[in-house]
Every structure is written in structure tokens, then in C-alpha cells.
Amino acid sequence: MNKLKLTVTLLLSVLVLSCRSSITHDLDLAEAYLAIAPDSSLAILEGMDRRTIHRHEDLARYALLKSAAMDKNYRDVTSDSLIRVALDYYEKTRNEKYRMLSWYYEGIILKNAQEYTSAAVALEESLRLSLHVGDPLYSGLIHRNMASLFNSTNNNEEAIRHMQNAIHYFDVAGQQRYKAFAEMSLATLLANSEEFSGALQLIRSIRKQNSDPILQDYCNLREASVLVKQDTLPSRALSLFMSVPLRLFSVMDYSYYALAYEMMQQPDSAQLWMERGYSLCKDLPDSASLDYMRSRIELKRNNYQEAYILIDHAASIQDSLTRILLRQSISAAQRDYYRNETALQEERVKGLSQRYVFTIIITLLILSTLVLLSAFHARKKDRQLKDQMADLVLRGRMMDQLQKDNAHLVGSLFSEKVDHLDTLCGRYFQEEDYQQKESIYKEIKRLVSLLRKDPELYAVLQRDLDRYCNMIMSRLRAQVPRIKGENLQLITLFFAGFSYEIVQLLLNKSSIASLKTARTRLRKEILDAKAPDAELFLKMLEMKSGRRPLQMKT
Secondary structure (H helix, E strand, O other), rough: OHHHHHHOOOHHHHHHHHHHHHHHHHHHHHHHHHHHHHHHHHHHHHHOHHHHHOHHHHHHHHHHHHHHHHHHOOOOOOOOOOHHHHHHOOOOOOHHHHHHHHHHHHHHHHHHHHHHHHHHHHHHHHHHHHHHHHHHHHHHHHHHHHHHHHOOOOHHHHHHHHHHHHHHHHHHHHHHHHHHHHHHHHHHHHHHHHOOHHHHHHHHHHHHHHHOHHHHHHHHHHEEEEEEOOOOOHHHHHHHOOOOOOOHHOOHHHHHHHHHHHHHOHHHHHHHHHHHHHOOOOHHHHHHHHHHHHHHHHHHHOOOOHHHHHHHHHHHHHHHHHHHHHHHHHHHHHHHHHHHHHHHHHHHHHHHHHHHHHHHHHHHHHHHHHOOOOOHHHHHHHHHHHHHHHHHHHHHHHHHHHHHHHHHOOOOHHHHHHHHHHHHHHHHOOOOOOHHHHHHHHHHHHHHHHHHHHHHHHHHHHHHHHOOOOOOHHHHHOOOOOOHHHHHHHHHHHHHOHHHHHHHHHHOOOOOOHHHHHHHHHHHHHHHOOOHHHHHHHHHHHOOOOOOOOOOOO
């Protein structure tokens, strides 16, 4: 019986070691193929059964390699559930290279998901680690992705700076092909900033220094786009576009091609290429960019009304994207604040405990000194105690300052209440089902009732306006003292930029027309008061609204 147990134990041990050896071998092979044949690397990883990987180290490595393989195979992943497995593990180890790669792919995935603020934080951490590890290739790749991120958020200046850094690190790493493509991207960014001569000079330098046919095609494509942006040499631009295979065209390249045809007075061809560009749009930013390019075509055709509509549509999309980015920034600031606050609480508890023990020790030393040493030594210890107490006071002041600094990270959350109400109003008019419409109506009534009964509603909003709009409410009360009571509430809501519908609901007004009349009256009172900041008050008073008012029984 004992021999049977021993045999079974040995067999199980051999089986476990064999499985572990097989998993390690597959991971090693996938990592070896990652740089030279990423499709083979991904095939190996997809052929592995994740349920059979039990060791945390193997699972983290599998998660990291698969995330990298999917990125290198141009699969734009938007969920970070897999890479978080690697990140959580490598954050607790000393493997700085894998930790750097985990943060790098976390940043790329968040960028794909348009979580730009969080993506920037992840890429900055990856960059810090890459500089510490001393890997110039990944430093270049990180800067290149940072440039792409800032380009997506219309921060062209930062995008140019990061792309220049990427070129530098690719050069240090001896990666001339990476460097050439980064220079191509830099030329595009320069053209976006209307630095056309610098962009053309850079493109021609790349063409001269590289004989790679693909690079030559990209040089032709980029030069043609710059010429169109510059509104010069349309015939040369068309010739360059025609020399490039369509598989290398981006969505915007189709629009530049169309504009080149329009410049050559071939409207049918321009329409054809613009339609091809629209068919390849992946998201709203692509659509907005094409709308802007199409507006330039309509301007050349003297269709001013159509051009205005296109520009207005592109601007509205850009405005919505900016709002999303601001919301992400506020959320990130709130998250960092609460993290810092938790860390401060832990430090306080730890510091109190240490100070308690330290105080006991010092007290015993003082007592011993008073007994054993002379008055000279007693005075010396007393001076030391005073220095320590002064240091504690200084540390306390520093901690108070940290708390104040953290408090500034928190934005005003008041607008979320009315944002939700505004969303419900929109849904009410779009909903076609009667029962759903009635349910939304009841919810709107409930929210309006709660907001009206909130005694702190306008006090909080006025305080926030003072905090974030240069003390505008305090200045208004001082310079235009006639505005009081309901008029003060009304102008507070106007200053905050709430829509007519929200103001109508909160103040229980009968119509939008009455609000417009009230705003005209407030404008006259400001002008009559001859307030020094009248121009600022009138600017803040302006409010635009395109939604129908929601008529409610209250």
C-alpha cells in the first residue's frame, strides 16, 4: 500500500513538472517570436488554455505577452482586464522591464478606449521605468504613443514635443526605420500647425536618406497632403496621390485627395473620393475631420450655407469630445485626491504611534539626564527637545498644506445633478413608448422637487462660481446690489451655464419666453449700475439652448 502511494505521488509530481515545463516553453517561444513574427507569437498564446496556468508568475507573463501580441497584430483592445493581471503582479516584483511593459500596454489600451487622462498617467509611469531600465527603443515607442495621444486631444504643441523625443530615442537605439516613420509623423504634425516649409523640408530629407519603397510611398502621400493644406500645386499633389497604393491611405488622405481634385475643378472626382473617405470612418473624430475638409470644398464652390453647417457639426463633435476629456480629468483628480487622503491618514496613524514611542523614550532620557548629568547636560537636552518640537510643528504645517493642496484637486460635483436631469429631458422627447415616457416624466418631477427643496442649492453653486470663476458672485453682489432674491438665483443659474429647460424647471417658470425677458431685465440692471466688471457679467449671462422646453404640471 505504501509503495502504491509513493508511486502515485511520483507520477503526479512528474505530471505537474511536465505541465509547468510545457507552459514555460510555450511562453518562452511566444516571447522569442514577439519581435520577429508577432502573428506566430499570438497563435501560440491563443493556443494555450488559460485555465491550465496556475502559477501567478506564468499567468502574469501570459497576460503581458498576449496583450503585446494583440497590439503588434493591430488588434485595438479597449478592455484592460487582461493587462491588469500582469500589472498587479509586476507592481509587487523587482522585474522593472516587465513592469515597464505592463504600464506601456495599459496606456495603449486606455488610449484605444479614449480614456486619455488615465492613458497619459500610465504612459508617463512606463516612460519613467524605461529611462531607469535604459531601453531607448521603448522610450521612443512611449514618446510616439504620447504624441498620438496629445494629437487625439488637439494639443499639437505637446504632440510635436513628444514626437521629437521619439525621434531622438529611436536614433540612440539605432532604429533608423522607426526614426524615419516618426519623422514622417512629425512632418504631419508640423503641417497641422501650418509650418508647411518645415514639413516639406523634413519629408524631402526622409525621401533622400531612405530607399525603402514603402517609405518613398509615404513620403509622396505626406507631401501631397501638405501641398493640399498649403493650397498650392494641386496638379503635383494629384500626381503624388496617384503614385501611392490605396492600402496606404488613411481616412484623411482620401479627403486631401478629394480637395486636390476640387482645386483642379473636377467636382465629380472630388465627390467620389470624399464618399470613400466617409465609408472608412471609424468614429466621430474621423467624421468631424472629414466634415471640416468637406466644408473647404463647399467654400470653393461658394456653398457658404452648406460649409457653415459642416463646420458647425464638426465643432459640436469636437466640443463633446472636449467635455469627455474634461470629465475624465476631473474624475482622475478626484481619484488621486482620495488616494492621497487615504495615504495621509495612514501616515498620520503611523506618525502618531512613532511620536508616542519617541516621546516616551525622550522623556525617560530627560529624566535620566536630570538625575545623572549636570545642569549643563540638562540644558542641552532641553534645547534638543525644543528643536524636535519645532520640527514637529513644521511637519504639522506641511501636512496641513498638503491637505489644502489636495482639497484643490476636487472639482464641483453640483452640475452632475442637473446633467442627469438634462439627460432625462432629452430622453423624454426622444422616447416613443408611452409607458416609458410617463416613467421618465415622473422621475423628472421627483428630481425637480428634490432640487427645489435643497436649502443649500444656490449657496453651494454661488460658492463654486466664486471659487472657479474669479469671485464673480461676490463681485456681482458688491457692484450690483439691486439684484437680490429670485433674481439673484436666476442670474446664478445663468452664470453656471445651465440650459433654459433646467432653469425653467428649477424656478418653476411658465415658459422659456419669460426667462428670456428676465435675462433682458437683468442685463439692463447691470448696465444701469455701471459696474466696473459689467462686460464680464454680461458675457457670463449669455446662454444658448436648442432644446424644446419640457412643460410640466407642478
